Amino acid sequence: MSKFTLAEYLWLDGAVPTRFLRSKARVINAGKNPKIEDFPEWSFDGSSTLQAHGNDSDCLLQPVAYVTDPIRGEGNFIVMCEVNNPDGTPHESNSRAQLRDVLAAGADKHEPWFGFEQEYTLFSKGRRTPLGWPDHGFPAPQGPYYCGVGADEAFGREVAEAHAEACIEAGIMYYGLNAEVMPGQWEFQIGFRGDTSENSGALAMTDQTWIARWLLYRIAEEFEISATLDNKPVKGDWNGAGMHTNFSTKDTRDKAKGKAAIDAAVKALGNKHAEHIAVYGAGLGERLTGDHETCAIGTFKVGNADRGCSIRIPAPVAAKGYGYFEDRRPGANADPYLVAARLCATVAGLDEAIMKFNSWPRKNAKFAIAAE
Ligand code: ADP
Ligand code: MN
Ligand code: MN
Ligand code: MN
Numbered sequence: 001m002s003k004f005t006l007a008e009y010l011w012l013d014g015a016v017p018t019r020f021l022r023s024k025a026r027v028i029n030a031g032k033n034p035k036i037e038d039f040p041e042w043s044f045d046g047s048s049t050l051q052a053h054g055n056d057s058d059c060l061l062q063p064v065a066y067v068t069d070p071i072r073g074e075g076n077f078i079v080m081c082e083v084n085n086p087d088g089t090p091h092e093s094n095s096r097a098q099l100r101d102v103l104a105a106g107a108d109k110h111e112p113w114f115g116f117e118q119e120y121t122l123f124s125k126g127r128r129t130p131l132g133w134p135d136h137g138f139p140a141p142q143g144p145y146y147c148g149v150g151a152d153e154a155f156g157r158e159v160a161e162a163h164a165e166a167c168i169e170a171g172i173m174y175y176g177l178n179a180e181v182m183p184g185q186w187e188f189q190i191g192f193r194g195d196t197s198e199n200s201g202a203l204a205m206t207d208q209t210w211i212a213r214w215l216l217y218r219i220a221e222e223f224e225i226s227a228t229l230d231n232k233p234v235k236g237d238w239n240g241a242g243m244h245t246n247f248s249t250k251d252t253r254d255k256a257k258g259k260a261a262i263d264a265a266v267k268a269l270g271n272k273h274a275e276h277i278a279v280y281g282a283g284l285g286e287r288l289t290g291d292h293e294t295c296a297i298g299t300f301k302v303g304n305a306d307r308g309c310s311i312r313i314p315a316p317v318a319a320k321g322y323g324y325f326e327d328r329r330p331g332a333n334a335d336p337y338l339v340a341a342r343l344c345a346t347v348a349g350l351d352e353a354i355m356k357f358n359s360w361p362r363k364n365a366k367f368a369i370a371a372e
Pocket of ligand 1: 113114115116117175190191244247248253323324326
């Protein structure tokens with residue numbers, strides 16, 4: 001076996017209003033258990049990704065996390081990267097740097113853990129209706145599809161299953177999967193699995209959610225299917241797609257302090273509703289209507305086991321009095337780095353000045369806005 005293998009470098013582009021993943025691969029000689037420092041810095045043409053102008057187009061890729069590549073196999077890697085300017089400072093599109101800043105400014109002390117529920121919708125190549133939908137008209141109304149089984153209810157299971165296998169093989173903290181309410185829609189979760197020896201921290205879970213998204217697109221390719229994270233892929237009386245974000249801190253998980261800590265966190269969130277909505281994904285108003293298991297975008301509501309709330313306290317958590325809560329507002333197309341940064345900043349009570357990424361594109365963005 002050659003000592004040379006491939007590393008697929010992933011990064012987020014500068015597209016507006018929703019960034020997408022880009023990737024390219026290079027040959028490396030990093031051995032079986034490399035350190036992140038063993039992956040060289042690299043660069044790319046930022047003028048092709050809405051991150052630079054053509055006359056000064058180099059952006060830097062800084063490897064920050066990696067997993068085994070389950071597609072190319074053992075010895076090959078998928079490497080998440082931050083995008084930096086030529087001088088090494090974070091590029092204006094680098095939302096992971098925002099999360100690092102928030103953690104370093106004090107949020108890290110709270111030991112925040114995350115669990116993301118990523119919903120997505122599958123489309124056959126070239127078709128405009130989701131998988132399993134008729135050419136004309138609509139499928140039978142929603143009802144049986146959520147967690148359904150059978151060829152008349154579950155569409156695209158081969159993709160969801162292949163994705164699950166790949167994530168587990170990669171060593172991602174994959175938690176589970178289910179068919180969703182709208183036909184052709186599925187969900188996978190990344191996050192705390194009940195094993196405290198695993199790292200459920202903010203950077204690990206957000207990096208892994210992005211890598212799992214890339215694997216979803218990549219694996220669906222093999223089936224000539226495309227996955228979309230659109231918030232509302234079908235207008236009308238059909239469920240949208242979200243990225244419910246489950247969150248806990250050292251104190252919310254504490255038997256004695258849990259209830260008070262959850263109450264305090266939720267109160268802080270209520271005071272910053274608009275700031276959260278601003279970074280919870282493009283076109284969120286189409287999804288957060290107050291119907292289809294959502295709370296209307298202009299309202300902030302908390303409830304136990306209530307899926308029409310902004311924040312849901314899961315029934316077992318309410319019963320025990322400690323644990324985590326679920327923020328149901330983020331859209332499927334939200335950036336996990338920004339959702340995590342926002343939740344950490346609010347719950348830790350950090351000064352708002354830390355949130356340079358209070359919208360996307362960022363105010364004063366040079367490249368994202370200039371691009372047509
Ligand atoms: P739902 O009932 O809303 O569909 P899921 O079963 O799909 O919930 O997902 C549960 C999510 O909660 C998972 O991502 C899991 O990792 C996360 N989770 C569980 N416990 C914690 C915790 N203590 N802190 C943060 N996230 C958690
Ligand atoms: Mn779920
Ligand atoms: Mn769901
Ligand atoms: Mn949920």
